[in-house]
Amino acid sequence: MPELERHSFDVLVIGAGGAGLRAAIEAREHGMRTAVLCKSLFGKAHTVMAEGGIAAAMGNVNSNDNWQVHFRDTMRGGKFLNNWRMAELHAKEAPDRVWELETYGALFDRTKDGRISQRNFGGHEYPRLAHVGDRTGLELIRSLQQKVVSLQQDDFAETGDYESRLKVFQEFTVTDLVLDDGRVAGAFGYWRESGRFVLFEAPAVVLATGGIGKSFKVTSNSWEYTGDGHALALRAGASLINMEFVQFHPTGMVWPPSVKGILVTESVRGDGGVLRNSEGKRFMFDYIPEVFKDKYADNEAEADRWYADPGQNRRPPELLPRDEVARAINSEVKAGRGSEHGGVFLDVSTRLPAEEIMRRLPSMHHQFKELADVDITAQPMEVGPTCHYVMGGVQVDPDTGASSVPGLFAAGEVSGGMHGSNRLGGNSLSDLLVFGRRAGAGASDYVGGLSARPVCSDEAVAEAERTAVAPFSGADGGGENPYTLHMELQQAMNDLVGIIRRAEEMDQAIKRLEELKRRAATVVVEGHRQFNPGWHLALDLRNMLLVSECVARAALLRTESRGGHTRDDFPGMDAEWRRKLLVCRSAGSSVEVVEEPQVPIRSDLLELFEHSELQKYLTADELEG
Amino acid sequence: MGYQGHFRVWRGSDEGGGLEDFTVEVNEGEVVLDVIHRLQATQTPDLAVRWNCKAGKCGSCSAEINGKPRLLCMTRMSVFAEDETVTVTPMRTFPVIRDLVTDVSYNYQKAREIPAFKPPAGVAPGEYRMQQVDVERSQEFRKCIECFLCNNTCHVIRDHEENKESFAGPRFLMRVAELEMHPLDQADRVQEAQSSHGLGLCNITKCCTEVCPEHIKITDNALIPMKERVADRRYDPIVWLGNKLFRNKS
Numbered sequence: 027m028p029e030l031e032r033h034s035f036d037v038l039v040i041g042a043g044g045a046g047l048r049a050a051i052e053a054r055e056h057g058m059r060t061a062v063l064c065k066s067l068f069g070k071a072h073t074v075m076a077e078g079g080i081a082a083a084m085g086n087v088n089s090n091d092n093w094q095v096h097f098r099d100t101m102r103g104g105k106f107l108n109n110w111r112m113a114e115l116h117a118k119e120a121p122d123r124v125w126e127l128e129t130y131g132a133l134f135d136r137t138k139d140g141r142i143s144q145r146n147f148g149g150h151e152y153p154r155l156a157h158v159g160d161r162t163g164l165e166l167i168r169s170l171q172q173k174v175v176s177l178q179q180d181d182f183a184e185t186g187d188y189e190s191r192l193k194v195f196q197e198f199t200v201t202d203l204v205l206d207d208g209r210v211a212g213a214f215g216y217w218r219e220s221g222r223f224v225l226f227e228a229p230a231v232v233l234a235t236g237g238i239g240k241s242f243k244v245t246s247n248s249w250e251y252t253g254d255g256h257a258l259a260l261r262a263g264a265s266l267i268n269m270e271f272v273q274f275h276p277t278g279m280v281w282p283p284s285v286k287g288i289l290v291t292e293s294v295r296g297d298g299g300v301l302r303n304s305e306g307k308r309f310m311f312d313y314i315p316e317v318f319k320d321k322y323a324d325n326e327a328e329a330d331r332w333y334a335d336p337g338q339n340r341r342p343p344e345l346l347p348r349d350e351v352a353r354a355i356n357s358e359v360k361a362g363r364g365s366e367h368g369g370v371f372l373d374v375s376t377r378l379p380a381e382e383i384m385r386r387l388p389s390m391h392h393q394f395k396e397l398a399d400v401d402i403t404a405q406p407m408e409v410g411p412t413c414h415y416v417m418g419g420v421q422v423d424p425d426t427g428a429s430s431v432p433g434l435f436a437a438g439e440v441s442g443g444m445h446g447s448n449r450l451g452g453n454s455l456s457d458l459l460v461f462g463r464r465a466g467a468g469a470s471d472y473v474g475g476l477s478a479r480p481v482c483s484d485e486a487v488a489e490a491e492r493t494a495v496a497p498f499s500g501a502d503g504g505g506e507n508p509y510t511l512h513m514e515l516q517q518a519m520n521d522l523v524g525i526i527r528r529a530e531e532m533d534q535a536i537k538r539l540e541e542l543k544r545r546a547a548t549v550v551v552e553g554h555r556q557f558n559p560g561w562h563l564a565l566d567l568r569n570m571l572l573v574s575e576c577v578a579r580a581a582l583l584r585t586e587s588r589g590g591h592t593r594d595d596f597p598g599m600d601a602e603w604r605r606k607l608l609v610c611r612s613a614g615s616s617v618e619v620v621e622e623p624q625v626p627i628r629s630d631l632l633e634l635f636e637h638s639e640l641q642k643y644l645t646a647d648e649l650e651g
Numbered sequence: 652m653g654y655q656g657h658f659r660v661w662r663g664s665d666e667g668g669g670l671e672d673f674t675v676e677v678n679e680g681e682v683v684l685d686v687i688h689r690l691q692a693t694q695t696p697d698l699a700v701r702w703n704c705k706a707g708k709c710g711s712c713s714a715e716i717n718g719k720p721r722l723l724c725m726t727r728m729s730v731f732a733e734d735e736t737v738t739v740t741p742m743r744t745f746p747v748i749r750d751l752v753t754d755v756s757y758n759y760q761k762a763r764e765i766p767a768f769k770p771p772a773g774v775a776p777g778e779y780r781m782q783q784v785d786v787e788r789s790q791e792f793r794k795c796i797e798c799f800l801c802n803n804t805c806h807v808i809r810d811h812e813e814n815k816e817s818f819a820g821p822r823f824l825m826r827v828a829e830l831e832m833h834p835l836d837q838a839d840r841v842q843e844a845q846s847s848h849g850l851g852l853c854n855i856t857k858c859c860t861e862v863c864p865e866h867i868k869i870t871d872n873a874l875i876p877m878k879e880r881v882a883d884r885r886y887d888p889i890v891w892l893g894n895k896l897f898r899n900k901s
C-alpha cells in the first residue's frame with residue numbers, strides 16, 4: 027500500500043460554496059491554519075448557479091424594510107417551523123454580510139442614488155434581493171474566491187508562501203470523518219484525479235457541503251449534491267432535523283428531456299412574468315391559501331397594478347411562496363390543463379419589452395435560446411416543478427454552528443432549522459454568509475479552547491480506506507452497476523417521496539431503499555482509481571441512500587402538510603405538529619427518526635406578529651402561554 | 652427521434668493517448684455532454700470529464716469539439732448532421748490529466764498574481780455609492796465563468812509554452828481591466844498590466860472574444876482600452892500625472 031498523504035490543519039472546511047468560503051475566511055482571520063476541501067474546481071461550487079439574488083433587509087428600495095419584517099417573512103415562509111434564533115440572526119446580520127461583499131470587490135446592480143438595488147421575490151414583503159442581473163451566485167462566489175486570494179496574497183507578502191495559512195484542496199472528495207473518542211480528529215478522502223488517499227488531521231471540521239438533490243430524478247442540482255455532508259454528520263453521530271422538507275422549485279425547464287429540471291429563476295416572476303395553463307388562464311388566482319388571502323391580489327387588475335404601486339395593491343399570486351406555486355402547477359397538469367411536455371406556461375414576453383427582458387434576465391434568455399430554441403422575448407417558456415433545495419440538515423447551535431459532536435460544525439444548505447418547512451428565495455445566499463461566518467468563528471473558538479489535540483488512530487484510517495476501495499473488489503458477487511442503482515434510486519424518490527406524498531407510497535419507498543442498500547453493498551466498478559467517475563458514484567451512492575432514507579422515514583411520520591412536505595392523505599396543517607421536530611440519527615446501517623419538541627419562540631419575537639396571524643399557526647395553549 | 656451518432660473521443664493521460672471511435676445513441680434536444688455521459692454509463696465507465704452545472708454557468712466542461720473550443724454542456728447535438736463524426740478533445744493549451752480533463756492550474760496561478768481589489772480608505776461597508784453606468788463596464792467582465800476557453804485559444808500561449816511565465820492570458824488581463832475600471836478601486840494597475848502581466852504580448856487578434864461563451868467583448872472592451880491607457884501614460888506625461896493626482900480612473 028503506497029504511503030498515505032497527510033496534512034495537518036487547525037480548521038478543515040469541507041465545501042467551497044458560499045458557506046464554506048465564508049467560514050474559511052473567518053477561521054483564517056481568527057488566526058487558524060485553515061484548509062478548504064472541495065469536489066470540483068475552486069470557484070465552481072453549486073453556489074455559482076444561484077440566480078435571483080441575496081435577501082437582506084437593507085431598505086434601499088423601500089425604506090420600510092428592516093430586520094423585523096424580514097424575520098416575519100422568513101417565519102411565514104417556513105410556516106413557523108423555523109428555528110427562531112437562526113431566523114433572527116439571519117435577518118439581523120444579512121445586510122452586513124452583503125455590504126462586506128462590496129469590500130471584497132463585488133459589484134451589485136445599483137439604485138438611482140448609487141446604493142445596492144433590490145428586487146422583489148416570492149414571500150418577501152418588500153423588494154429585498156440584492157442582485158447582479160440573474161447571475162448573483164456567480165458574483166457571490168467570485169467575490170469570496172477573490173477575497174480568499176487576497177488573503178493568500180497578504181500571507182505571501184508576510185511568509186513567502188501563498189498557502190501558509192489558507193489552502194484550497196480542489197477536486198478532492200471526503201469519504202469519512204475520523205473521530206477520537208467521539209470528538210472530531212480529522213477527515214479522510216481521495217484526490218479525484220489520482221484516486222490517492224489523504225488524511226487531514228484537524229480538531230475542527232466545518233461541513234459546508236450543500237444539498238441532496240441528486241437523489242431525485244428531476245432536479246436543478248448538480249452531481250455534487252449527493253448529501254455527503256448530511257451523511258458524514260450522521261455517521262459521526264450528529265443528528266439531522268427537518269429532513270422531510272424538500273423544496274420543489276415551481277419552475278424548472280421541462281423540455282427537451284436532457285435539460286429537464288434545470289432552473290428557471292424566480293426573478294422571471296418577480297419582474298412580471300405570469301403563469302398560464304393550456305387554456306391561457308392565469309391560474310394562480312385559484313390557488314391563494316387562506317393564510318395568505320390578505321397579502322395577495324385576487325384579480326389580474328390589482329395584481330398588475332402592484333408592480334408600479336405596491337403600497338396600494340396586493341401582490342400577484344405568482345409570487346406566493348414556492349411550495350404553493352409548485353403544488354398549483356402540479357394540480358393544473360394533473361387536471362389536464364398542462365402544456366405539451368407536461369408543464370405550464372411562464373410568460374414574460376407579453377409583459378415586458380424585449381430590451382428590458384434582455385437586460386434583466388440575460389442568462390435566462392441565453393439558457394432558453396441555447397438549450398431549448400425558445401426566444402423568451404417572443405414566446406412563453408414551458409416550466410414545471412423541480413427538486414431544488416433541502417430545508418433539512420445538521421442540527422446546529424444557531425450562534426456557533428456547532429453540532430452535537432464536539433468539533434463538528436455545519437453551515438449553509440447542509441445545516442437545518444433556519445428555513446423551517448420551506449425556504450424563501452434569496453434566503454439561502456444570505457444564510458450561507460451569516461452562518462458560514464458564524465461557523466468559522468465557532469470552530470476557531472473551539473480549537474482555541476482545546477488543551478490537547480485529538481488523534482486519528484491507525485485503525486480508523488484503515489477502516490475508512492477499506493470502505494473506499496470496496497467497490498473494486500466486488501467480492502460479494504452480484505456485481506451491481508452504480509449507474510443503474512443511481513437511476514433506480516432517483517426514480518423511486520421522485521415517484522414515491524416527491525412533491526405529493528402518500529403513506530403507501532412512502533412505505534414502498536422505504537422497502538425499495540432497503541433493497542437498494544442491499545444491492546449497493548455488492549456494487550462493482552471497473553478500471554483503477556485514477557479519475558474514475560464510476561467509482562466516485564459508487565461511493566456517493568452510500569451517502570445518497572442514507573440521506574434518502576432520512577427523507578422517506580421522516581416524511582412518513584409527519585402526518586400533516588406543511589411547506590415542502592405535502593401529504594395527499596393529510597392535506598391540512600396541524601398546529602400540534604408545529605411543535606415537533608423529527609430528528610434523524612444513524613442506527614447501525616439504518617436510520618432512526620424520533621420526535622423531539624421544537625424550541626418555543628421567544629416572546630418578544632412573537633410580538634412582532636398580529637395575534638390573528640399567530641392563530642393560524644400556533645396551538646391554543648401556546649397562544650395563552 | 653434518436654439515432655446512432657459517431658463520436659471520436661480523445662482518451663489517454665499525460666503519458667500519451669489517442670482518439671477512440673464510438674457509436675452511441677443521440678436523442679432529440681441533447682447536448683454533447685449528454686452523449687459523453689451516455690458513454691460513461693454504457694460503454695466507458697471511467698471516461699474522465701469535468702462538469703458541474705450543465706447549464707453554462709460554472710465553466711467546468713471546457714473542451715474542443717471538432718477543433719473548436721467550446722462548453723460541452725452548451726453545444727447542442729442539433730448543430731451537427733446525423734452522419735457527421737463529432738470529435739471531442741481536451742483543451743490543448745493545458746496539460747492533459749486524463750481523457751478530457753486538463754490541468755488548469757496555470758489559470759489559478761495567474762489569478763493570484765493580480766493584486767486584489769483595494770477598497771477605498773475611510774469608506775465604511777454600507778457606504779459604497781456607485782452609479783449603474785459606472786459599474787456596468789466591470790460587471791461585463793465579472794460575467795466571466797472562468798471556463799478558460801479564452802486562455803486556451805490565445806495563440807500567445809497556445810503555441811508558446813515559454814510565454815506562460817510572463818503572460819496572464821486574456822482572462823486575467825481582463826481581470827486587471829475590471830479592477831482598473833472599478834469605480835472605487837484604489838490601486839494603480841496600468842503600468843503593471845504591461846510590465847507584469849504581459850499586456851504587450853497581445854496583438855488584438857480577438858480570437859479570445861470569439862470563443863467566450865459569455866459573449867464578453869474581451870478584446871474591444873478590456874484589452875484595447877487597457878492598451879490605450881498604457882499608451883496614454885507613455886506618451887503623455889500630463890495625462891499620467893493627472894491620473895495620478897485626481898485618480899480619474901475613467
Ligand SMILES: Cc1cc2nc3c(=O)[nH]c(=O)nc-3n(C[C@H](O)[C@H](O)[C@H](O)COP(=O)(O)OP(=O)(O)OC[C@H]3O[C@@H](n4cnc5c(N)ncnc54)[C@H](O)[C@@H]3O)c2cc1C
Nearest residue numbers: 041042043045065072073076078200236438439452454455
Ligand atoms: C439553479 C439554482 C439557483 C439558485 N438560486 C438561488 C438564489 O437566487 N438565491 C438563493 O438564495 N439561493 C439560490 N439557490 C440555492 C443556493 O444556491 C444553494 O442553496 C447554496 O448555494 C448552497 O451553498 P453551500 O455553500 O451550502 O454549498 P455549495 O455551494 O453547494 O457548495 C458545496 C461544496 O461542498 C463540496 N463538497 C460536497 N461534498 C463534498 C465532499 N464529500 N468532499 C469534499 N467537498 C465536498 C462541493 O464540492 C462544494 O464545493 C439556487 C440553487 C440552484 C440549484
Ligand code: SF4
Nearest residue numbers: 805853855856857859
Ligand atoms: S486578442 Fe490578445 S488576448 Fe485575445 S486571443 Fe488575441 S492575442 Fe490573445
Ligand code: SF4
Nearest residue numbers: 795796798799801863
Ligand atoms: S472571459 Fe469568457 S472565455 Fe474567458 S474564461 Fe471568462 S467566460 Fe471563459
Ligand code: FES
Nearest residue numbers: 703704705710724
Ligand atoms: S457544466 Fe457548467 S458550464 Fe458546462
